[in-house]
Amino acid sequence: AAMRESRIEKTKTVCTYCGVGCSFDVWTKGRDILKIDPQVEAPANGISTCVKGKFGWDYTNSEERITKPLIRKGDSFVESTWDEAIALIKSKFTSIKEEHGPNALSFISSSKTTNEESYLMQKLGRGVIGTNNIDNCSRYCQSPATMGLFRTVGYGGDSGGIEDIRNSALVIGVGTNTSESHPVLATRVKSSHKLRDQKLIVADLRKHEMAERSDLFVRPNPGTDLIWLSAAAKYILDQGWEDKKFLEERVNGLDEFKANLDKYTLDYAVEKTGIAKEDIIEIAKSVYEAETTCILWAMGVTQHLGGSDTSTAISNLLLVSGNYGKPGAGAYPLRGHNNVQGASDFGSMPDKMPGYEDVMDEEVRAKYKNVWGVDLPSEKGLNNHEMIDAIHDGKLKAMYLKGEEMSLVDSNINYVQDALAKLDFYVVQDVFLSRTAQFADVVLPASPSLEKDGTFTNTERRFQRLYKALEPMGESKPDWQIIMEVANAMGAEWNYSHPSEIMAEAASLADIFAGVSYDRLEGYNSLQWPVFADGTDSPVLFLDEFPFPDGKARLYPVDWTVPVQYEEQYDLHVNNGRMLEHFHEGNMTYRSQGIKDKTPNNFVEVSPELAIERNVKDGSLVRIISPYGAIKVRCIVTERVAGNELYVSMNDSGDAAINLLTSSYSDKDTDTPAYKEVKAKMEVLETE
């Protein structure tokens, strides 16, 4: 054993931070992680990584890992055996189900865990407990993008791959801070912009690095993107610049769409968005002139009352200009987490089975009954936003949550934390005793990505395998094993011995994964869904048809929703997003010493004009107060923001957590929190 411990091993893995999906070799010796070694054959990144992928792995060996199950005793936790913890879960889940029915229980999967683990979580909820109350954190980010794409083109994924973005003639980024949120993908755009004459247009509230580099930067008023997108589409149609052949052969609904665009005149758009008329015309003209256009978007679009509608407007603009179904073009909602795409793809949604097949569809349920041997619940379940309300209403009694820091990353966290404290029985499965786990009755120790086999799906719909590099620490276990133990305690008879068997089952059920297998994903091999039974995959979607009965896409008319209104005293708009070095609430990156040492505590960016007006400087301490809560942070005075616009990073888990300020308002179509519609007032505490 001593010999083995001293051996240096090399294992292929996939980054566990953002949705770009960089893969690389990790070199280990015993439990020491020696280096990250990117390989040229890695499909998404080649030899590139960002700081998180390269240095963000210390958390795996952190002393703060939980390594034994914990059971609540009064105000604290005591360590228990696995048998005790599972027995307690069995007895509580059983009694709650008997007394209140299966819909009193709920399940939350994690975008940090593998596809196979999300598949099992929804199988446990639906097939063993009998409820569709299952969701994942894409509800907090990209569900509106998925909705916009479902409405118009039928698949909720990026139209092509990172290579297509690189090869496109025009890239438009809307509400995406790409260089910090998707760093390696951003380098592809930066190099194409510099070396290949790719045109770059950025629409954002904040003049971030991509905006600095762009050929045209526009700064719309908060929450008005739908208006300039629709005005650009109208302008294209008015000029006769639309792709007539494409519209005629491949798209439905043009007349109705056109009629609805009447109100989106240039004058109306200028009045509402604050963007200059010439700039809107320039955007429309650029799309018309470019051979191919890709539109990238992220939370700046989706986290609004009308997030789904704005995502739809993006897709409409692409349809009008014929920018689907060819390489180098299309829609690119950039996925946040490494496996947020996969968590939804594999059915951790209240209305969709794996592969986005509808739970309300009798044929779909019959197909699952055949393999799972049970009847599935037929009505749509609660999403995670509705779950919180249902706990407050006393209808939802139990929750089993894996790997989500829900009590910090959901909006209006004072309200969320009150709900979690009210649950009759709450199981959290995580690597750390997270803030969310502190409300739990039972905490189950899970293994992070380096300690297990599985697959992740990145923002390009690309399946990639990760291989176990380290043994699980202490008594922690891979999530799929834990879920199987819970399921079997509840009467199931699952006997998976490896995640490849779980994938084989999912592939046999979900049409768009039909040809996915571990053999085809060996090493650096990858597949982009839909994957057909013969193993051919789909790097570019919609080449021949759109996945609707008649094979045609649909222009989908949408209207603007006025953002959340606040009392006059809340006079500053608070935008929020990521920092390059950190990931979300920081449970992983704050445990990487190198990263932690180099980055500051949370901060607020203040414009030079506001700084003069309020008498603050770099380093001044302020309190920012919204109707829902307050945070205390230091100021950075910068031209990245303008006027009464503040920017706060979302990477804080303490007194400066952004979601102390956010409301419970949400996108009207998907319930994604309107995180970007926050107004606040600012109190100066120390000017120095």
Ligand code: SF4
């Ligand atoms: Fe990881 Fe994303 Fe950085 Fe790549 S760009 S190394 S996937 S965090």
